[in-house]
Amino acid sequence: MLNIQNLHAEIEGKKILKGLNLEIKPGEVHAIMGPNGAGKSTLASVLAGREHFDVTGGTVDFLGKDLLDLAPEERAGEGLFLAFQYPVEIPGLTTTNFIKTAVNQIRKYRGEEPLDAVAFLKMMKEKMAITNIDQSLLSRSLNEGFSGGEKKRNEVFQMAMLEPKLAILDETDSGLDIDAIRIVANGVNKLRSKDNAVLVVTHYQRLLDYIIPDFVHVLYDGRIVKSGPKELALELEEKGYDFIRNEVKVGQEA
Amino acid sequence: MNDSTLYFKEYFDQQQTGTTSVLNDHRQQAFAAFSQLGVPGVKHEEWKYTRINSLFNTQYRLQSADTLQAADINDLRLPAHEAANELVFINGRYVAALSTLRSKNLVLLPLNEAAEGEYAAIVDQHYGHSADYLRDGINALNTALSDGGIYLHIGKNTEIEHPVYIYHIVDARAEAVLAQPRSLVYLGQNAGVTIVETYHTIGNADSFTNQVFEVAVEKDARLEYYKIQNDVASANLVSTSHIRQTGASHVNTVTISLNGGIVRNNLNLVLEAPYCEGHLYGLYFQQGNSHVDNHTIVDNVAPNCLSYELYKGILDEQSTGVFNGKIFVRQPAQKTNAYQTNKNVLLSKTASVNTKPQLEIFADDVKCSHGCTVGQLDEEALFYLRSRGITQQAAQALLLQGFALDVLEKIKLAPIRAYVDSLIAGRLQFTQS
Numbered sequence: 001m002l003n004i005q006n007l008h009a010e011i012e013g014k015k016i017l018k019g020l021n022l023e024i025k026p027g028e029v030h031a032i033m034g035p036n037g038a039g040k041s042t043l044a045s046v047l048a049g050r051e052h053f054d055v056t057g058g059t060v061d062f063l064g065k066d067l068l069d070l071a072p073e074e075r076a077g078e079g080l081f082l083a084f085q086y087p088v089e090i091p092g093l094t095t096t097n098f099i100k101t102a103v104n105q106i107r108k109y110r111g112e113e114p115l116d117a118v119a120f121l122k123m124m125k126e127k128m129a130i131t132n133i134d135q136s137l138l139s140r141s142l143n144e145g146f147s148g149g150e151k152k153r154n155e156v157f158q159m160a161m162l163e164p165k166l167a168i169l170d171e172t173d174s175g176l177d178i179d180a181i182r183i184v185a186n187g188v189n190k191l192r193s194k195d196n197a198v199l200v201v202t203h204y205q206r207l208l209d210y211i212i213p214d215f216v217h218v219l220y221d222g223r224i225v226k227s228g229p230k231e232l233a234l235e236l237e238e239k240g241y242d243f244i245r246n247e248v249k250v251g252q253e254a
Numbered sequence: 255m256n257d258s259t260l261y262f263k264e265y266f267d268q269q270q271t272g273t274t275s276v277l278n279d280h281r282q283q284a285f286a287a288f289s290q291l292g293v294p295g296v297k298h299e300e301w302k303y304t305r306i307n308s309l310f311n312t313q314y315r316l317q318s319a320d321t322l323q324a325a326d327i328n329d330l331r332l333p334a335h336e337a338a339n340e341l342v343f344i345n346g347r348y349v350a351a352l353s354t355l356r357s358k359n360l361v362l363l364p365l366n367e368a369a370e371g372e373y374a375a376i377v378d379q380h381y382g383h384s385a386d387y388l389r390d391g392i393n394a395l396n397t398a399l400s401d402g403g404i405y406l407h408i409g410k411n412t413e414i415e416h417p418v419y420i421y422h423i424v425d426a427r428a429e430a431v432l433a434q435p436r437s438l439v440y441l442g443q444n445a446g447v448t449i450v451e452t453y454h455t456i457g458n459a460d461s462f463t464n465q466v467f468e469v470a471v472e473k474d475a476r477l478e479y480y481k482i483q484n485d486v487a488s489a490n491l492v493s494t495s496h497i498r499q500t501g502a503s504h505v506n507t508v509t510i511s512l513n514g515g516i517v518r519n520n521l522n523l524v525l526e527a528p529y530c531e532g533h534l535y536g537l538y539f540q541q542g543n544s545h546v547d548n549h550t551i552v553d554n555v556a557p558n559c560l561s562y563e564l565y566k567g568i569l570d571e572q573s574t575g576v577f578n579g580k581i582f583v584r585q586p587a588q589k590t591n592a593y594q595t596n597k598n599v600l601l602s603k604t605a606s607v608n609t610k611p612q613l614e615i616f617a618d619d620v621k622c623s624h625g626c627t628v629g630q631l632d633e634e635a636l637f638y639l640r641s642r643g644i645t646q647q648a649a650q651a652l653l654l655q656g657f658a659l660d661v662l663e664k665i666k667l668a669p670i671r672a673y674v675d676s677l678i679a680g681r682l683q684f685t686q687s
Contacts, residue, residue: 048641051633076643088638092656098639101652106643141656158642 001026001063001197002047002166008057008222009039009046016042018222019058024166027194031208031233032201034219035241040201041085043219044170048082049075063165076102077109079165083155083172090142095154096124098142099161106162127160131187149180156187167191168199173207185210205237220244258310259293265316266398273401276369280382284397291391298390303576303608304518304547306392309490312460314432316399318347321425322456327352330454332419334669338450339418345425346433346463347402356416360447361407365438368405376440377405380470384496387522387551392492396434396466403436408475410442417448417667422465424489427457435465441475443501448478448667453514455489465493473501473527480665481519484512484677487542494520499559502529508664510674511538511546512681522551525559525587536565537661539654539681540573540605547576552594554587557617561591566661567598568654569605577609579624585616596626599657651684 002024009017016039024030034040046053047060049072060067065078090098103123104114115123128135133153143151152172159167169188173181188198188211200211208216208230216232217224220241225248226232236244266285270278293310294301322344332338339360342352348364355362369377385393408414424433441447455461471477483491491514497505511517523532538546552561567575577596598607611624631653639649658678665671679685 050637050641071646072637072640073643073645073649076641082641084638084641088632088635090635090638090653090656092659093652098642098652101648102639102642102644105645105648109643162642 003061004058006058007046007055007060009042009053009055011042011053016222017046020219020223022217022224024197024199026165026197028215029192029198029200029211029213031213031216032199032219032224033203033205033216033233033236036203038219039222040203040219041170044082044168044201047168048072048080073105074109076162077106081159081162081164081167083152083159083167083169085171085174087143087151087155089144089146091144093142094140095138095142099158102158103161123161127157130190131157131160132183133157148175149177149183152176152180152184153187156184160187160191164196166197166199168201170201171203172200173202173204178206181207182210205233208233218244220248258313261313262288262316262395262399269399269401273366275366276374277366277381281398284385284394287394288391288398291389291394294390294392300390300549300578303574304516304545306490306492306516306518309462309516312430312462314430314460314462315345316432318402319345319425320349321427322352322423324352326456327421327423330421330423330452332450332452332670333673335419337416339414339416341404341418341420343420343422343433343435345431346400346435348404357414359409359412360414360418361409363405363407365403365405365436368407368438373405373407373440376470377438380440380468380498381438383498384466384468384494384522387496387553388494388520392464393466393494396436396464396494400434400436400466403438406437406439408439408441408445408447410444412442412445414447417450420449420451422451422453422463424455424461424463425457426455426459426461426488428459430460431462433461433463435463437467439467439469441469441471441477441503443472444474445472446476450480450482450667450670452482453485453489453491453493455486458488461489463489463491463493465491467493467495469495469497471497471499471501471503471505473503475501475503477503477505478666479505479507480667480670481507481509482670482674483510483514483517485514487513487515487544490515490517492518492520496520496522496524497532498524498526499530499532501527504531506533506664506666507535508661509536509548511536511540511548512677513541514544514546516545518547518549520549522553523561524553524555525561526555528556528558530556530559532559532561533664534561534563534565535661535664537567537658538565538575539568539658539678540575541570541681543572545574547578549576549578551580552582552592554581554583554590554592557586557588557590559587559590561593563594564661565596566658567596567607568601568657569598569607570601572602572604574605575607577607577626578612579610580612581614581622581624583615583617583620583622588617588619590617590620590622592620592622594624597657598626598628599654600628600630648684651682654682
């Protein structure tokens, strides 16, 4: 589904990603962990198409397409979704109107007819139930005055509505208490299927107690330096990132 | 007065000999004032960023014209006009034959007549009050040369059920026209009315409308007042609205400026009695070389009044905007609450805006605030929307519609709100599904 080869990216001349490789297949959940500054959020941003980042090398294939050649809205049309670390507050635009526009623009991109009001409402109700989000929140201006937990739940609701093939969760647990993490994780888990995949980007292991990954990768200094099963996350939590630093150092010296 | 405005004198002299009217005294004084003050140039503090001298290089037709038929103006009618009072001005003069008065309790008289009959005292009290606030040749010119103006009387305890649509139409098919519409509106105690004004030019010659609209609002009266400006680039407009709240009353104004050449709005709210409440909202959304200047004055004369002001601007291409918001709080006007905000989004590198709050406070127990911002659309917000599959153009449209919303929602007349929404959607080439 997603195949990243030797990806290099920089921002304002500063090299962040330095040859990153990653392959994700349908049905899989991958977690990327790493210390601050390793390039976790840069990876999420580059995949979603945020400007300001210059890709200086490598390829990203998403379902047979050159992802890096697509505009952000085209990536969404192809089935990519980024849950933001800091969802943006937009005054004067309700979540309902926003998500309706998004759903129908993606349908248009795929050559499908727009949903009529009845079909849209039915879909909304269904996804609201799955993600445990309240109608009153959706009638308000997008994210404006929302608590941290409400913002992240809204991200998962959007994910449910857009039914992406690959969802990237960028530090979704940041700023959330344990109850909020559980609600958000439950929503994500309900949306998992054998056809879609999830990439969880996180600093801490705790989110992975609820969204159980098939693979854990350690991102360090712009590259994935270690991959393993879900137990790797626990090992990292226990030993801290210093153990990775030491391993990398040893590797370079050898 | 210079050579280019000498023909005004000729026209003025003709008028003075051709009519006898109480208003002629006002005209004489005003013409003397215009002769002395002339056309305001950039050295005039209130006209620093809005240059209208060049508009006076054109020789305009000043005389009336009865060239337009009902069929010519049908396309200009506002939505739900079938249920509205429609007042039509052609080249600055009220044309009864094209107008429809649906509300029987709405009194409409030519200003000349009103100045001498039953309503003479009211006209005497309120006519020309705006000149005390706008000491420039432009205001004087309207008073000096305007004819065919109207007096609207809404009596005590009268609610005008049908909104009053006022169309200012200039016929510039044959020659350049200066139109100077004049109106005086009186809302008696506990009266209520909704007034909508629009401006249109037919034809390609230059049009210049210099309007003065004066209103007196008595105790417990309610005025909803909307202006919609969406004229062609050859149409220039100075639109002065001067509202006196002479009793504890409620006024809500929304000024929408979407297109035109040079547009200058003077909106004055004089809070003369305790416990008046006034709201001033505005949205300007400009393209091309258009220029819109909103000059507002809120004058707190009496204590315990509330005024709330919010103007928002979107400026694209080479357009320019001006916001100048004056708030006076006179010494007796203790416990004044006065709020003012102006926010602007620049969509191009060549668009610009000058924004200036001016607070002059002589009372010591007041709450006044003001703030202004000028910025671009938020890149992160655009990316957020695009990451959900929304195209760049649609994302920009949604953000701008969101930006404009808290002004647009102050238009309480549903068909007019829908009309303005559709004009803006058309401008953005995007309608929310």
